[in-house]
Amino acid sequence: MKISQMGEFGLIQRIRSSLRAFQQGAVVGIGDDTAVVEVSSGHLLLFTSDTLVEDIHFKWDYTSLRELGWKALAVNISDIAAIGGSPTYCLVSLGLSKDKETSLIDELYEGLKEVASLSKVGIIGGDLVYSSVFFITISLLGQAKREEIILRSGAQEGDLIYVTGELGTAAAGLACLEKNSLPIGQSVRESLIERHLKPFPRLREGQEIGRRRIASAMIDISDGLASDLTRLGKESDKGAVVWEEKLPVAPSSKTVAKTLKQSFLKWALYGGEDYELLFTVPPNKRKLVQEELDFSCSLIGEVVDKREGISIINKRGTRTRIEGGGYDHFSKKDDSCI
């Protein structure tokens, strides 16, 4: 079977079962936002990596090296945020072509340093290799207390589903990049584009969710709500419904979608790259989320029995299954996902 037929989900499951014996000693191995190892009683080490590849994850036409550096580290920080931890140190592996100017490397590191400073991450090593295709792999360490981490696997039936910020904004930003002449204001346009090129990891939010122990499960939205909710559901062995009218979409994203005759709902569900946090909360903690958190978030659905799958309900009560469906790196629909 070809990789494209099996898809990312299938491939990860296959690797995971073949590596069962190699998870020994890990608190969390393959199957969450980050791997987790206990270094001393109650003190956990988090360990994650993420790669961006030229023409797959970004296009040079509208991505500067500085933005790329920012994004490459930010998406890793988002994984640490999604477990409720704090990032500490990273390594940067670069695949570069020989004919690039060295000043471009400086630019890339400017972006890396910018987000590293904001998130207090040390950049302490890495690897430089030649490659005809540019890629950057960052591996990031983090730390957390055992009682504060939130895994993907803890959701219970009846838990409420929340999301930080807004959905579909990164997709709206990408649409702005691809269409130069949209009839929208310059500042709106720039702000949407920034959300695509320089996602801001929800580190503070993830840490507060962990510290206050309000969530039963958490994941960051990298591949789209549909895809990442499916992941969370699978790890928790549960289903989920989201309420269409409750999905938080910025008015500016709606305007762009309307102008382009696109569906902002599709962007919200399948757009990906929003790097918001999706988390489930036991009903008895609802008040705490609504009244005591230092940030706002939206209640968008409910955890249900796994036999119900992952679905969305619209105002008229029509229910549609949305399992998977986000950005799957190896599926055939790669380029149609937005």
Next chain:
Amino acid sequence: MKISQMGEFGLIQRIRSSLRAFQQGAVVGIGDDTAVVEVSSGHLLLFTSDTLVEDIHFKWDYTSLRELGWKALAVNISDIAAIGGSPTYCLVSLGLSKDKETSLIDELYEGLKEVASLSKVGIIGGDLVYSSVFFITISLLGQAKREEIILRSGAQEGDLIYVTGELGTAAAGLACLEKNSLPIGQSVRESLIERHLKPFPRLREGQEIGRRRIASAMIDISDGLASDLTRLGKESDKGAVVWEEKLPVAPSSKTVAKTLKQSFLKWALYGGEDYELLFTVPPNKRKLVQEELDFSCSLIGEVVDKREGISIINKRGTRTRIEGGGYDHFSKKDDSCI
């Protein structure tokens, strides 16, 4: 300036100085085989990553996925060995094309698992992305006691230079792969080829060197003796001489070199990928190395003042500078180094 003009050494130095402020809290940052962070008093966390890229670091013509998996992890373990530590957990990032068969991924993981089992390494996560060029980045964690790590930077004038195993063997193996019809025995040929495709990291040796505190500095030979001795010299702010007649080269490597009218000395100095350990020993510990170690190694030279640079002396007393000169990923001589 183009990356090719600056070369790997120059580029790393440039990145290193731009990142000075980001090394905070690290015991060792950029500039050694692995980054080192203290996790609790005296207990160190080691953190390293290494990448292999299709057609740069290996050719599909003569590399199986299983061998590639082995090598990708083995070269990282070698970095942990070179500081005297023990590897613990790794993440595997793969850049794959969609049209590959999934069974190939299984093969790759077989090789990874083989060396992971032998070295007691857990494979606890990673990242799968699409890429038109295949690459594999492994990031590896390790542990060590503070008093047992051996850095590149501790060599003193007068220290003796030792190397484990033999030099130029991986280059001889590569030559065998590239020439099918060499007049040498099949078993010799296979054993040389294995040294190229499946290098065996000197983990036990590195750990013994650390535990017995016999070395003042250590590095693994990934890019060739000349190149890696230059690195060790630079970090220690010292020069070095090696004695040509003392370089350990296997008789089979000499035979292959002779048959191909190549210089086995060049292979030993510039071949790279031997993954032997190069270490310096204070003269008063010479007896300990010769009589008490659990493995054999060869005395090949001496640490000298940095103004003397890095050089080799032949039987007739002729001295030749050999600074750098090994495999530099970005230099113009990439393909002429073996």
